[in-house]
Amino acid sequence: MPDNDTTPAIEFQGVGKRFGDNVVLDGLDFTVAKGDRVTLIGPSGSGKTTILRLLMTLEEANDGLILVDGQPYTHEIRGGKRVAIPEKRRSLVRRRVGMVFQQFNLFPNMSVLENIVEAPIHVLGISREDAVARAEDLLDKVGLADKRDARCTQLSGGQQQRVAIARALAMEPEILLLDEVTSALDPELVADVLGVLRNIAETTDITMLIVTHEMQFAREVSNRVLMFDGGKIIEEAEPEAIFTSPQHDRTQEFLRAIL
Amino acid sequence: MNDFWNWDHAAAVLPQLIEGLGITVLATVVGMVIAAILGLVVAIVRRSRVRAVTLPVGFLVEFIRSTPLLVQLVFANLLFTQFPSLAVGCVVLGIHYATYMSEVYRAGIDAVPGGQWEAAVALDLPRSRTWRAVILPQAIRNTLPGLGNYAISMFKETPFLAFIYVVEMYAAAQAYGGANFRYIEAITLAGLLFLLVSYPTSLLVRRMENRLA
Amino acid sequence: MSDKINKLVDLLPQLGQGILVTLELTIAGAALALVIAFILGLGSRARTRWARVPSRVVVEFFRGTSLVVQIFWLYYVLPLPPFYVELDPLACGIIALGLNYGAYAAEVVRGSINSVPTGQWEAATALDLGGVHRLRRVILPQAWPLMMPMFTNLLIQLVKGSALAAYITLHDLNFFIGELRKGTTDTVFAYTVGLLLYFVFAYALTLIMNAFEARAKNKVGQGPSLREVLRVAPVQTGAAEVRS
Numbered sequence: 001m002p003d004n005d006t007t008p009a010i011e012f013q014g015v016g017k018r019f020g021d022n023v024v025l026d027g028l029d030f031t032v033a034k035g036d037r038v039t040l041i042g043p044s045g046s047g048k049t050t051i052l053r054l055l056m057t058l059e060e061a062n063d064g065l066i067l068v069d070g071q072p073y074t075h076e077i078r079g080g081k082r083v084a085i086p087e088k089r090r091s092l093v094r095r096r097v098g099m100v101f102q103q104f105n106l107f108p109n110m111s112v113l114e115n116i117v118e119a120p121i122h123v124l125g126i127s128r129e130d131a132v133a134r135a136e137d138l139l140d141k142v143g144l145a146d147k148r149d150a151r152c153t154q155l156s157g158g159q160q161q162r163v164a165i166a167r168a169l170a171m172e173p174e175i176l177l178l179d180e181v182t183s184a185l186d187p188e189l190v191a192d193v194l195g196v197l198r199n200i201a202e203t204t205d206i207t208m209l210i211v212t213h214e215m216q217f218a219r220e221v222s223n224r225v226l227m228f229d230g231g232k233i234i235e236e237a238e239p240e241a242i243f244t245s246p247q248h249d250r251t252q253e254f255l256r257a258i259l
Numbered sequence: 260m261n262d263f264w265n266w267d268h269a270a271a272v273l274p275q276l277i278e279g280l281g282i283t284v285l286a287t288v289v290g291m292v293i294a295a296i297l298g299l300v301v302a303i304v305r306r307s308r309v310r311a312v313t314l315p316v317g318f319l320v321e322f323i324r325s326t327p328l329l330v331q332l333v334f335a336n337l338l339f340t341q342f343p344s345l346a347v348g349c350v351v352l353g354i355h356y357a358t359y360m361s362e363v364y365r366a367g368i369d370a371v372p373g374g375q376w377e378a379a380v381a382l383d384l385p386r387s388r389t390w391r392a393v394i395l396p397q398a399i400r401n402t403l404p405g406l407g408n409y410a411i412s413m414f415k416e417t418p419f420l421a422f423i424y425v426v427e428m429y430a431a432a433q434a435y436g437g438a439n440f441r442y443i444e445a446i447t448l449a450g451l452l453f454l455l456v457s458y459p460t461s462l463l464v465r466r467m468e469n470r471l472a
Numbered sequence: 473m474s475d476k477i478n479k480l481v482d483l484l485p486q487l488g489q490g491i492l493v494t495l496e497l498t499i500a501g502a503a504l505a506l507v508i509a510f511i512l513g514l515g516s517r518a519r520t521r522w523a524r525v526p527s528r529v530v531v532e533f534f535r536g537t538s539l540v541v542q543i544f545w546l547y548y549v550l551p552l553p554p555f556y557v558e559l560d561p562l563a564c565g566i567i568a569l570g571l572n573y574g575a576y577a578a579e580v581v582r583g584s585i586n587s588v589p590t591g592q593w594e595a596a597t598a599l600d601l602g603g604v605h606r607l608r609r610v611i612l613p614q615a616w617p618l619m620m621p622m623f624t625n626l627l628i629q630l631v632k633g634s635a636l637a638a639y640i641t642l643h644d645l646n647f648f649i650g651e652l653r654k655g656t657t658d659t660v661f662a663y664t665v666g667l668l669l670y671f672v673f674a675y676a677l678t679l680i681m682n683a684f685e686a687r688a689k690n691k692v693g694q695g696p697s698l699r700e701v702l703r704v705a706p707v708q709t710g711a712a713e714v715r716s
Contacts, residue, residue: 107592108692164595
């Protein structure tokens with residue numbers, strides 16, 4: 001259960017993002033409370049992945065502010081102007097956000113264990129013994145304890161994704177971003193990965209932002225669903241409500257197409 | 260006169276350098292024509308399934324490709340004294356670069372999608388027609404950037420011809436330097452002239468590469 | 473024929489020297505080229521203009537002017553005013569080879585780093601690995617196997633370029649060919665032997681570089697380990713071996 005701190009985990013204030021002439025987000029406002037499990041749904045190009053990428057500083061917003069735990073993340077207002085925050089300060093926030101990618105993106109030149117301990121040791125400054133202990137514990141939780149010293153390329157897609165989840169969790173992030181993490185997997189491997197994520201949702205307080213097509217999973221895990229279209233939130237509700245009786249036309253259309 | 264740079268000498272050597280540049284460009288053009296044609300022939304021959312053909316040809320290509328052009332030039336020039344050195348030089352340049360070009364063609368031919376061959380078979384086109392009308396036009400398009408880059412490379416290797424007494428641009432610089440005991444303007448200007456020709460050309464080749472990509 | 477072979481044997485010490493000088497030029501030149509390649513290659517990717525622009529300028533300069541001009545500039549012009557630097561011929565050769573091929577190799581370094589999949593860069597960012605750390609631990613180890621084939625090509629070109637050294641008074645392999653020709657008065661014999669020697673040299677280097685490449689690929693999980701590649705016995709495939 002989240003504690004009594006009511007500062008939102010994430011806050012978007014008037015965020016705009018365009019790629020050349022293509023405006024993906026325009027004046028977006030929304031908040032995510034600590035411990036929320038938010039699923040973002042909507043057609044491709046609607047801006048859901050862009051939101052995750054902005055939170056991971058893989059993209060930079062053109063307008064507006066993003067706040068994490070009440071503090072500006074990449075830009076702030078100083079003397080009435082929107083100013084970029086220097087890298088050193090961004091880094092301190094960035095390490096509190098973790099991301100799992102659709103393509104796993106494990107480092108092929110390192111073993112499974114090395115992938116997981118790399119950032120805790122060099123970014124968080126944890127000792128090697130502690131990092132390894134944490135890594136082994138996480139590998140156990142994702143069911144891959146025996147793959148500790150394996151080369152990543154020797155693992156199946158589902159196994160690699162579970163390692164990627166362990167790698168992200170090793171940083172003990174407050175916010176976990178999941179970008180279509182099962183879309184690149186063969187169908188029979190999807191269940192294991194979803195099982196791990198379900199476990200995380202049940203046993204931790206981590207704030208989760210999920211982009212997924214796995215609607216059943218979204219219903220089970222999230223407490224909020226946001227429907228995006230054209231860079232705006234067009235509907236928001238609890239999973240049961242939105243899946244059984246969507247209010248907006250576009251939502252109805254979208255859900256009809258995919259469910 | 261021991262001053263650093265003398266503009267009089269620079270002015271005096273420049274016409275000789277430009278004249279040498281003419282020979283340099285000529286050698287490059289002739290050499291590349293030979294290389295382009297011979298390279299294509301070699302590439303096609305190497306696709307043969309007859310090992311008695313591909314093995315010796317393969318060995319010869321590797322041998323020429325991995326041994327110094329300079330040594331090959333001097334060797335040929337000493338052997339073929341009846342021919343003018345420039346001619347010998349162009350032919351050796353052509354043969355040497357043909358070995359590079361055969362690789363470029365091979366890659367270009369391999370890059371033509373397999374489906375093209377299959378479509379030709381389905382239409383019952385004879386092999387020679389398939390090559391002429393379907394494969395080669397596509398393969399050659401793939402090879403143009405490689406051709407361009409090797410042309411530039413050859414241009415910068417023409418100074419080797421100086422060592423078989425062909426008065427291309429570097430030889431002109433060296434000659435002036437030796438005669439007047441003033442090397443700095445001659446060699447520096449020669450280098451800058453090489454840069455002046457090769458750099459813009461390489462930008463053009465890069466642009467062509469991007470457009471063909 | 474036998475008298476020619478005899479002459480070759482007589483000249484064996486000179487051959488040894490020739491090979492040694494060529495080897496020195498090759499190894500030292502290649503080492504310098506590698507260092508320059510990384511400095512210029514990484515420099516041309518820097519975020520600040522003050523590193524990027526000079527790097528690109530230096531690369532295009534040494535690629536665009538000819539190796540012959542470079543080597544003779546160092547040999548003839550450097551001792552003169554205003555430089556007054558007199559390098560010994562071996563140094564001239566090594567520096568010219570290193571600068572020229574280093575510039576080409578810099579492009580290989582830059583291109584290979586750019587070829588590392590975007591996902592790797594993003595994963596490193598997601599873990600908040602800083603720029604230098606990311607390069608050192610994630611990107612370069614993956615860029616390295618991409619660089620190897622092109623480095624091999626450049627190395628062979630460097631060996632071929634080293635033949636110029638004979639024209640700045642160095643007694644390298646090319647010089648030896650001249651000596652052999654004088655001794656046997658047989659051009660074809662001397663040059664054929666000489667070219668064969670260069671060929672063997674180049675082939676040996678290629679084999680060594682291929683071994684390095686195999687090792688580099690193995691380290692990123694892209695191929696068998698060197699031990700597996702070199703082993704004489706066939707790799708166990710799990711299927712029963714048929715014996716007659």
